[in-house]
Every structure is written in C-alpha cells, then in structure tokens.
Amino acid sequence: MAALVGVTIAGGGGGPHLAIDIPVGVVSVGLIPLLRRWPAQVTVLLSALCAVSPAATPPATMALLVVAEGRPFAVAAGVAGTGIAAHLIRETWRPVGGLPYAWWAILVCVAYAALVGWGTLIRAHRALISSLRDRAERAEADQARRVAEARTAERARIAREMHDVLAHRLSLLATYAGALAYRPDAPPEQLARAAEVIRSGVHQSLDELREVIGVLRDESLPDLAAGRIPLPGLADLPTLIEESRAAGTPVSAGGAVWPASALGADVPDAAGRTVYRAVQEGLTNARKHAPGEPVTVTLSGAAGDGLLVSVANRLGTAAARAPVPGSGTGLVGLTERLELAGGRLEFGASGGEFQLRAWLPWPDATDPDATDAAPAGAPALEAQ
Secondary structure (H helix, E strand, O other), rough: OOOHHHHHHHHHHOHHHHHHHHHHHHHHHHHHHHOOHHHHHHHHHHHHHOOHHHHHHHHHHHHHHHHHHHHOOHHHHHHHHHHHHHHHHHHHHHHOOOOOOHHHHHHHHHEEEEEEHHHHHHHHHHHHHHHHHHHHHHEEEEEHHHHHHHHHHHHHHHHHHHHHHHHHHHHHHHHHHHHHHHHOOOHHHHHHHHHHHHHHHHHHHHHHHHHHHHHHHOOOOOOOOOOOOOOOHHHHHHHHHHHHHHHHOOOEEEEOOHHHHHHHOOHHHHHHHHHHHHHHHHHHHHHOOOOOOEEEEEEEEOOOOOOEEEEEEEOOOHOOOOOOOOOOOOHHHHHHHHHHHEEEEEEEEEEOOOEEEEEEEOOOOOOOOOOOOOOOOOOOEEEO
C-alpha cells in the first residue's frame, strides 16, 4: 500500500503540491491498521483526505472494499458517497489534465459502484458459505440425535423383552424351589428332576441376563433378525403353557382360534409377540399370587375384528400365595406395550377370579378399508 501511495505521489508531478501529498500519504498509510477496529469511520476520514491529495486514493479505495465486505449495503453506499464527493471536490482545484470534468465524475462513480458491488458480492458469498456450514452442522447434529434416540428406544425395547422373559423364568424357578422346601420327603427322583430344572433354569436366566447387559453396553444395535435375542410369538404359546403345567399350575387353553400355531402367518408378528407376552404375564401373576389354582387361557378373534386373549384364574387365599417378590410394574409395562401396538388391556377381579384381557388389532389383508376397532361386547372389569 505504501508503494502505491508513492507511485501516486510521483505521478502527480511533484511541484507545489508535493508538500501536501507526502504528509497526506503518510497519514493515510498510518490509518490503515485502524480499519480492523473502526472500518467505516476510518474510511470516511480517508475519503476526506482524498479531497486534499490523490495520495489518499489507494488507501481509501481499499478501505471502502473492507467496509463493503463487512458492513450492510446501506453503510457501504453511504461511505462510497463521501468518497465520490471528495474526489469531485479535488477535481475542481486539482484537475486531471486532458480529462473533462463530466467524464471524471462518471469514472469516479463507476469505480466506487464497482467497489461496493464487489465487496457486497464477497459478503454475500461468505454469508452463504456460513449458512451452508451451519445447516450441515445442524443436519449432522440432528442425525446424531435421531440415531441416539433410535438406539435408546431399541435398547429399551430389548430390555422390556428380556424383563418379561426373566420374570417368567424366575417365577418358575421360585415355584420349583418352593416345592423342594415344602416337600423335602419327596422321592429322590422327583427331587433330582426339580433340582435339574432349577439348575438349567438358572443357567438360561444367566445367559439371557448376560445377553441384555451386553446389548445395553454395546454402542451398535443388535441384529434381531439374526436371532441374538429370542422373540417368541403365537407359535410358542403351547411351549409356554407346558412349562407352567410342569411347574404345577393346571392350565387349560382353548378358544375360537386355538391352537395358536394354526394361525401361521395370518397374524402380524408384532401382534403375535404381544399376545405371547400377555399370556406370559398372566401365567406369571397367577403363579405368584394364586399358586395351584387353575388357569384358563382363551384365544379368539378374526381378521378384521381383532385378536382377543384372556387369562383367568381363581383368586387364591392370602395364606396360599407364594412369597415371590415383584416390582408391580409388569402389568403397567404390558399396558404400555398394548397401547403402542394399537390395542388395550383390561385386568381386575370379577366373580371370584382374576381376569387379564388383551385386545389387539388384526387387520384383514383382503379389506383395505378395515378399521381396528375394539369389540363392542368386551365387559368392563372391576379393578383389583
């Protein structure tokens, strides 16, 4: 910049104006470092010096470009106006030889307009780049948040599945352990069989517990399709009922669509898993709170009307109830599961027995207009 000022002074031809041009050039170059802090004010001052000497023109034009890049268009245009006025004033007493005043005015206006336009274009380009960078950062943050939410939801679902499995299996173990405690005089064969059931059940529970802990610690989502975590469905209901019968709970199963395995792929997998969990929760509660009492499992419904499963058992006496601790959240979690699946859950005491009734939508694949409405004839249960 100092070199440009020197060239401008030399091009002025020296003479009587040299005593003015040199101090103005020195002051103009000295004002340049102040542009960072006061760009508009320094540019106006440099423009005013342009009215005295052409030595201030190079710093003034550079300062105007800085203002146009960093300040709004109105501010840049106002500062450019002071520069145009200063150059027109200087032309009146220090005219450029051989150039009419009108052409000088046109050239000055065009030059300052080009400087303002160039600076504004650079500022707009920087703003666009900054906006695109911010949008990319927000998109990355939103993507990371969605992934984290999906991972949390998946882990919660897996934990809920494993809770249902462990609660059912541990209640079976408690039943066998209670039988060993109350019947120490049983034949050795029965004691050995019960001990083997307890041993295998504990091993299975530990394996399942390790699985869910590993999933919750792992940062990657598990591949459920590969079978890392079991997801039983309608086809597994007979096995579930046989386990309860083997533990000493008389269970009878029936209904319009029993056996459940005959339904095959007609029922959606999600609905089948929810029905399995409902029956599992009903059998677990019956084994905890009414040991030895008969349990009736009923499965009915049709495509388009919904799937209805009912688990009923006679109320056991307080003295006969097994001392099995529980958190009391099983039915709460089951209710949430049913609601998320578009169904509903009812449970309570009625007529001397405890009933758990779950309804789930079973859309008719052949009827696109079928609605998932709850059956109108479902009786209300008195809350326990």
